[in-house]
Amino acid sequence: MMGMKAKRKWAAILIAILFLIVCFIMLFPLYYLFLASFKSSKDLFRYGMDFRINLELMSLDNYRLLFSANNGMYLHWYKNSLLIVILYTAGSLFLSSLVGYALGAYRFRGQNFLFILVLVVMMMPLEILMLPLYKLTVQMRIINTYSGVILPFLVSPIAVFFFRQFVTGLNKEFIDAGRIDGCTEFGIFFRIMAPLMAPAFGAMGILLAMQNWNSLVWPLIVLRTNNMFTLPIGLSSLLTPYGNNYDMLIPGSVLATIPIILFFLFNQRAFISGLTSGGIKG
Amino acid sequence: MRYGPNTATDRNSLKKLLYSRKLAPYLFASPFILTFLIFFLYPTFSTIVMSFQELTGLNNAKFIGLDNYKRLFDVHFYNALKTNTLYTLLSILLLIPIPLLFAVLLNLAFVRGKNFFRAAIFLPALTSVIVAGVSFRLMFGELDTALINSLLIKMGLPPQNWSLNYWTGMMLMVILNLWRHAGINMVYYLAGLQTIPEELYESAEIDGAGPVQKFFTITLPLLKPIMIYTVTVAIFEGYRMFGESYVFWNESMPGDIGLTIVRYIYQQAFQRNDLGFGSAIGITLLVIVLAINLAQLKFFGFFKKDSDS
Numbered sequence: 001m002m003g004m005k006a007k008r009k010w011a012a013i014l015i016a017i018l019f020l021i022v023c024f025i026m027l028f029p030l031y032y033l034f035l036a037s038f039k040s041s042k043d044l045f046r047y048g049m050d051f052r053i054n055l056e057l058m059s060l061d062n063y064r065l066l067f068s069a070n071n072g073m074y075l076h077w078y079k080n081s082l083l084i085v086i087l088y089t090a091g092s093l094f095l096s097s098l099v100g101y102a103l104g105a106y107r108f109r110g111q112n113f114l115f116i117l118v119l120v121v122m123m124m125p126l127e128i129l130m131l132p133l134y135k136l137t138v139q140m141r142i143i144n145t146y147s148g149v150i151l152p153f154l155v156s157p158i159a160v161f162f163f164r165q166f167v168t169g170l171n172k173e174f175i176d177a178g179r180i181d182g183c184t185e186f187g188i189f190f191r192i193m194a195p196l197m198a199p200a201f202g203a204m205g206i207l208l209a210m211q212n213w214n215s216l217v218w219p220l221i222v223l224r225t226n227n228m229f230t231l232p233i234g235l236s237s238l239l240t241p242y243g244n245n246y247d248m249l250i251p252g253s254v255l256a257t258i259p260i261i262l263f264f265l266f267n268q269r270a271f272i273s274g275l276t277s278g279g280i281k282g
Numbered sequence: 283m284r285y286g287p288n289t290a291t292d293r294n295s296l297k298k299l300l301y302s303r304k305l306a307p308y309l310f311a312s313p314f315i316l317t318f319l320i321f322f323l324y325p326t327f328s329t330i331v332m333s334f335q336e337l338t339g340l341n342n343a344k345f346i347g348l349d350n351y352k353r354l355f356d357v358h359f360y361n362a363l364k365t366n367t368l369y370t371l372l373s374i375l376l377l378i379p380i381p382l383l384f385a386v387l388l389n390l391a392f393v394r395g396k397n398f399f400r401a402a403i404f405l406p407a408l409t410s411v412i413v414a415g416v417s418f419r420l421m422f423g424e425l426d427t428a429l430i431n432s433l434l435i436k437m438g439l440p441p442q443n444w445s446l447n448y449w450t451g452m453m454l455m456v457i458l459n460l461w462r463h464a465g466i467n468m469v470y471y472l473a474g475l476q477t478i479p480e481e482l483y484e485s486a487e488i489d490g491a492g493p494v495q496k497f498f499t500i501t502l503p504l505l506k507p508i509m510i511y512t513v514t515v516a517i518f519e520g521y522r523m524f525g526e527s528y529v530f531w532n533e534s535m536p537g538d539i540g541l542t543i544v545r546y547i548y549q550q551a552f553q554r555n556d557l558g559f560g561s562a563i564g565i566t567l568l569v570i571v572l573a574i575n576l577a578q579l580k581f582f583g584f585f586k587k588d589s590d591s
Contacts, residue, residue: 012392019395022384023402029417029461030405032429036420045425095313102310106303114311121322125522125571127544128564131551132325132332152321155314185306214410216525217544221552232412239416241533246420253413260408268401275407276469 030257037062037254041246062251074252076227077234080146081213081256084230088150089209093201095155100163101189101197105175115164122157127217134221148222149230159204166200167193199270206267207274210260231256333561343558350562359563361538362546363570365452369542370520372456377516378509381464385471386501400472404465411462415529418458419445445530451539455526467512474508475501510582514575521571524548543567 036044038058047057066074102108103115133152134143142148170193178188194201219230229237235252238245264271299305333350335343384403388396406414421429422444431441444450482500491499527540535541541549543563551560 008392011390012394015387015390015393016395019384019387019393019399023399026403026406026461026465029414029421030409032421033413033417044420045423045427047427098310099314102307106307106310108304108307111307114314117318118314121318123518124322124326125518125567127522127524127547128568129322129325129329131547131557131560131564132328133321134551135328135332135557136321136325152317155317160314179303184300185303186300189310210408216411216528232410235416236412236529236532239529239532244419249416250420253416257409257413261405264405264408265401271408272404272469275466276473 033250034254037251044246062247066248066251069248073226074234074248077229077231080228081230084146084149085209085212087146088212089205091150092154092156092159092208093205096159097163097197097201099155100160101167101193103164104167105172105193118157118160122161130217130221137222143222144224144228149219156208159208162204163197163200166197170196202270203274206271210275213260329561329564332558333565335558337557350559353559354562354566358538358541358546362541362543365540366521366523366542368452369455369523370517373459373520374513374516376456376460377463377467378512381467382471384468385475386497389472389475403468406462407465409462411525412529414458414462418454419530422454446536448539451530454530455540458526470508470512471505474505478504513578517574517578518571521567
């Protein structure tokens with residue numbers, strides 16, 4: 001019979017092999033996309049599954065086309081995505097943290113009722129509200145604007161929930177100390193409590209920014225003209241029944257993804273706590 | 283200045299406002315209250331009303347009773363409901379055990395390179411469904427030269443027209459979902475595994491339990507709350523699915539392949555301009571999601587604690 005140590009060693013080797021295969025499968029679609037972005041779609045379909053690096057068939061032509069086609073429309077989409085993600089994330093962090101702070105740091109009438117409402121919004125699939133919200137944005141004349149994309153979901157129930165949980169765990173003596181020093185209630189939040197909430201801001205900032213950067217359904221409904229599209233909407237508009245513009249679609253997809261991956265590689269911990277915060281139990 | 287007496291009364295009242303402990307929480311919570319009223323309560327009310335109306339344009343409405351709901355008994359809604367249900371079931375069947383296996387193995391002390399493996403498995407979660415879909419469309423292209431088809435040919439199997447058959451189309455959506463979400467569930471399970479005390483395993487070992495036994499008697503029962511959570515999310519996400527279908531069939535769907543409930547709403551409301559029927563589908567979707575989730579929570583004994591105590 002094999003000893004414990006030998007058994008462990010074999011298990012470790014088998015598991016390592018298994019995960020090398022798994023990682024190959026998980027990373028392959030990204031690698032494939034990256035590689036394909038340097039090839040013309042004609043070659044891509046002619047030579048098919050050739051996924052070796054072959055410099056002779058590769059060029060930056062697709063990227064040149066991406067930036068020049070349609071008067072640089074792609075750069076417009078990129079700018080729209082960046083602006084929306086910055087405005088939304090900053091605004092949502094500010095307002096959601098205020099609400100979460102109110103629910104976590106104070107005792108007031110209607111507090112439980114408000115918290116239940118937050119949970120109700122959290123559990124409602126937004127797709128059910130997309131028709132009335134569309135009607136509302138038309139009536140409010142914010143259809144096809146940044147505000148139309150941002151405003152309806154500016155106060156994020158997940159972020160409110162997360163901030164509330166976080167504040168509940170903080171030491172309330174700081175608040176009383178602030179009051180004795182003569183701070184206003186707003187001052188206490190901005191100068192004393194908000195800095196203590198920095199880890200929560202980090203995790204939620206990443207979650208909200210990523211959800212927003214990749215969001216599809218609502219921007220697809222609100223944004224009506226090409227020059228207002230965000231990246232996912234713009235890219236999906238290149239998929240048409242009359243043939244797909246892969247020469248732009250592939251490099252466009254690569255450039256839309258690289259910033260998030262780089263950001264992830266430098267902030268793995270905050271990313272993972274942000275993206276899985278929905279499951280944090282109180 | 284902070285304490286100095288102030289003669290101007292409006293300034294005094296402003297000051298009182300800033301220092302008021304009673305008022306502050308309501309002011310802080312007001313952004314939620316406002317957006318809740320405008321962008322949640324009003325739309326919810328308005329979609330219920332619209333579901334009983336026939337709308338031509340945005341402002342021309344006529345009450346037609348239950349007619350929109352009667353129209354739900356058509357083949358397209360049935361197809362959409364079937365697709366969502368199958369998609370959800372298949373997603374749960376794959377998205378629970380596979381990430382659980384990854385998490386358990388990547389939690390073993392003697393495995394090397396854990397951080398790299400975890401990061402690599404998590405990476406697809408960062409992509410948008412459109413970007414991921416583009417890559418999958420290339421790999422699962424209908425030409426013989428496309429990656430998966432050329433592999434099939436090498437193995438002596440017939441190439442497939444992936445997006446033009448119901449089951450291969452379903453497979454495309456499920457695999458895309460699995461690829462993008464396996465990492466997130468794995469991280470949930472890893473977090474759950476950290477909370478299981480090591481002593482439990484040690485005492486089981488003394489009783490002579492092997493790794494498989496330990497998994498079924500300790501790991502699995504203690505991960506139950508997280509598994510319930512991931513199943514709930516999978517149901518919720520499965521029935522509201524849109525992107526996984528949109529990226530493969532973004533204009534028309536031959537024979538309702540990939541037609542989901544939310545895509546049916548989108549189609550009826552924005553392509554056919556029938557907001558009333560779209561609302562009725564939406565309300566039905568809400569009822570379905572709530573009912574299934576409640577049934578599931580009851581099945582897992584989530585409510586037992588309350589009734590026992």
